């Protein structure tokens with residue numbers, strides 16, 4: 001393993017009287033798949049929201065590739081190379097799979113309409129480049145057969161794959177996945193695991209994944225961080241961390257579902 005690509009140092013986040021993250025520190029190495037696990041309400045999504053700019057931590061700092069990103073807005077963090085998906089499917093209904101994936105390119109799109117007016121050739125060239133990237137991702141995630149379907153009519157497993165495709169179209173160096181397999185059946189889960197591994201390898205990504213299915217966690221994660229009630233209770237190789245007595249107790253207490 002090389003230099004850490006992401007460093008969280010002493011992250012604290014409060015919501016009124018709730019101390020949701022209590023001084024969390026963690027490092028993710030370039031190219032690793034890092035799992036974020038813990039019972040419901042333990043702080044996983046809050047930490048991901050701090051990393052991706054949706055919440056600002058009140059204390060602590062977050063560095064991506066050595067650069068401080070806490071305090072930046074989500075779109076700037078995306079432009080700096082971190083893309084994410086959401087716990088609940090967040091696609092644009094009424095639009096096709098292709099159009100939804102194309103939205104992932106918005107961070108590269110030129111917002112200046114005058115440029116398009118006076119340099120139509122340049123604008124057309126830019127459009128071709130976006131389409132080419134989208135086609136590469138459609139191919140990688142095998143979405144060809146549904147590319148023209150409206151997103152709301154395709155099964156949940158495919159909708160989650162479209163979200164992954166949209167995130168990959170932003171050409172991230174780090175991918176943050178918030179429960180990418182939530183609500184999926186076994187077959188859909190297996191497909192999703194394969195596509196995450198393919199994307200990580202093909203695009204040379206570092207991956208941070210929140211996942212409740214512990215079979216998935218132990219099979220794909222290089223290391224995990226376990227949270228409980230805003231505290232870090234374990235960190236390390238997935239199987240070792242998940243068998244830590246404090247982790248087992250937290251899961252039994254929280255009645256989390258191990259698949």
Ligand SMILES: Nc1ncnc2c1ncn2[C@@H]1O[C@H](COP(=O)(O)OP(=O)(O)OP(=O)(O)O)[C@@H](O)[C@H]1O
Pocket residue numbers: 015018020038039040041042043044045046047
């Ligand atoms: N916007 C918010 N306003 C108030 N409290 C919040 C907010 N977001 C999170 N919390 C609280 O912070 C704590 C951590 O929540 P968080 O959603 O990060 O947990 P989680 O581990 O992601 O849970 P789950 O597995 O159920 O998604 C919880 O007590 C939650 O109620």
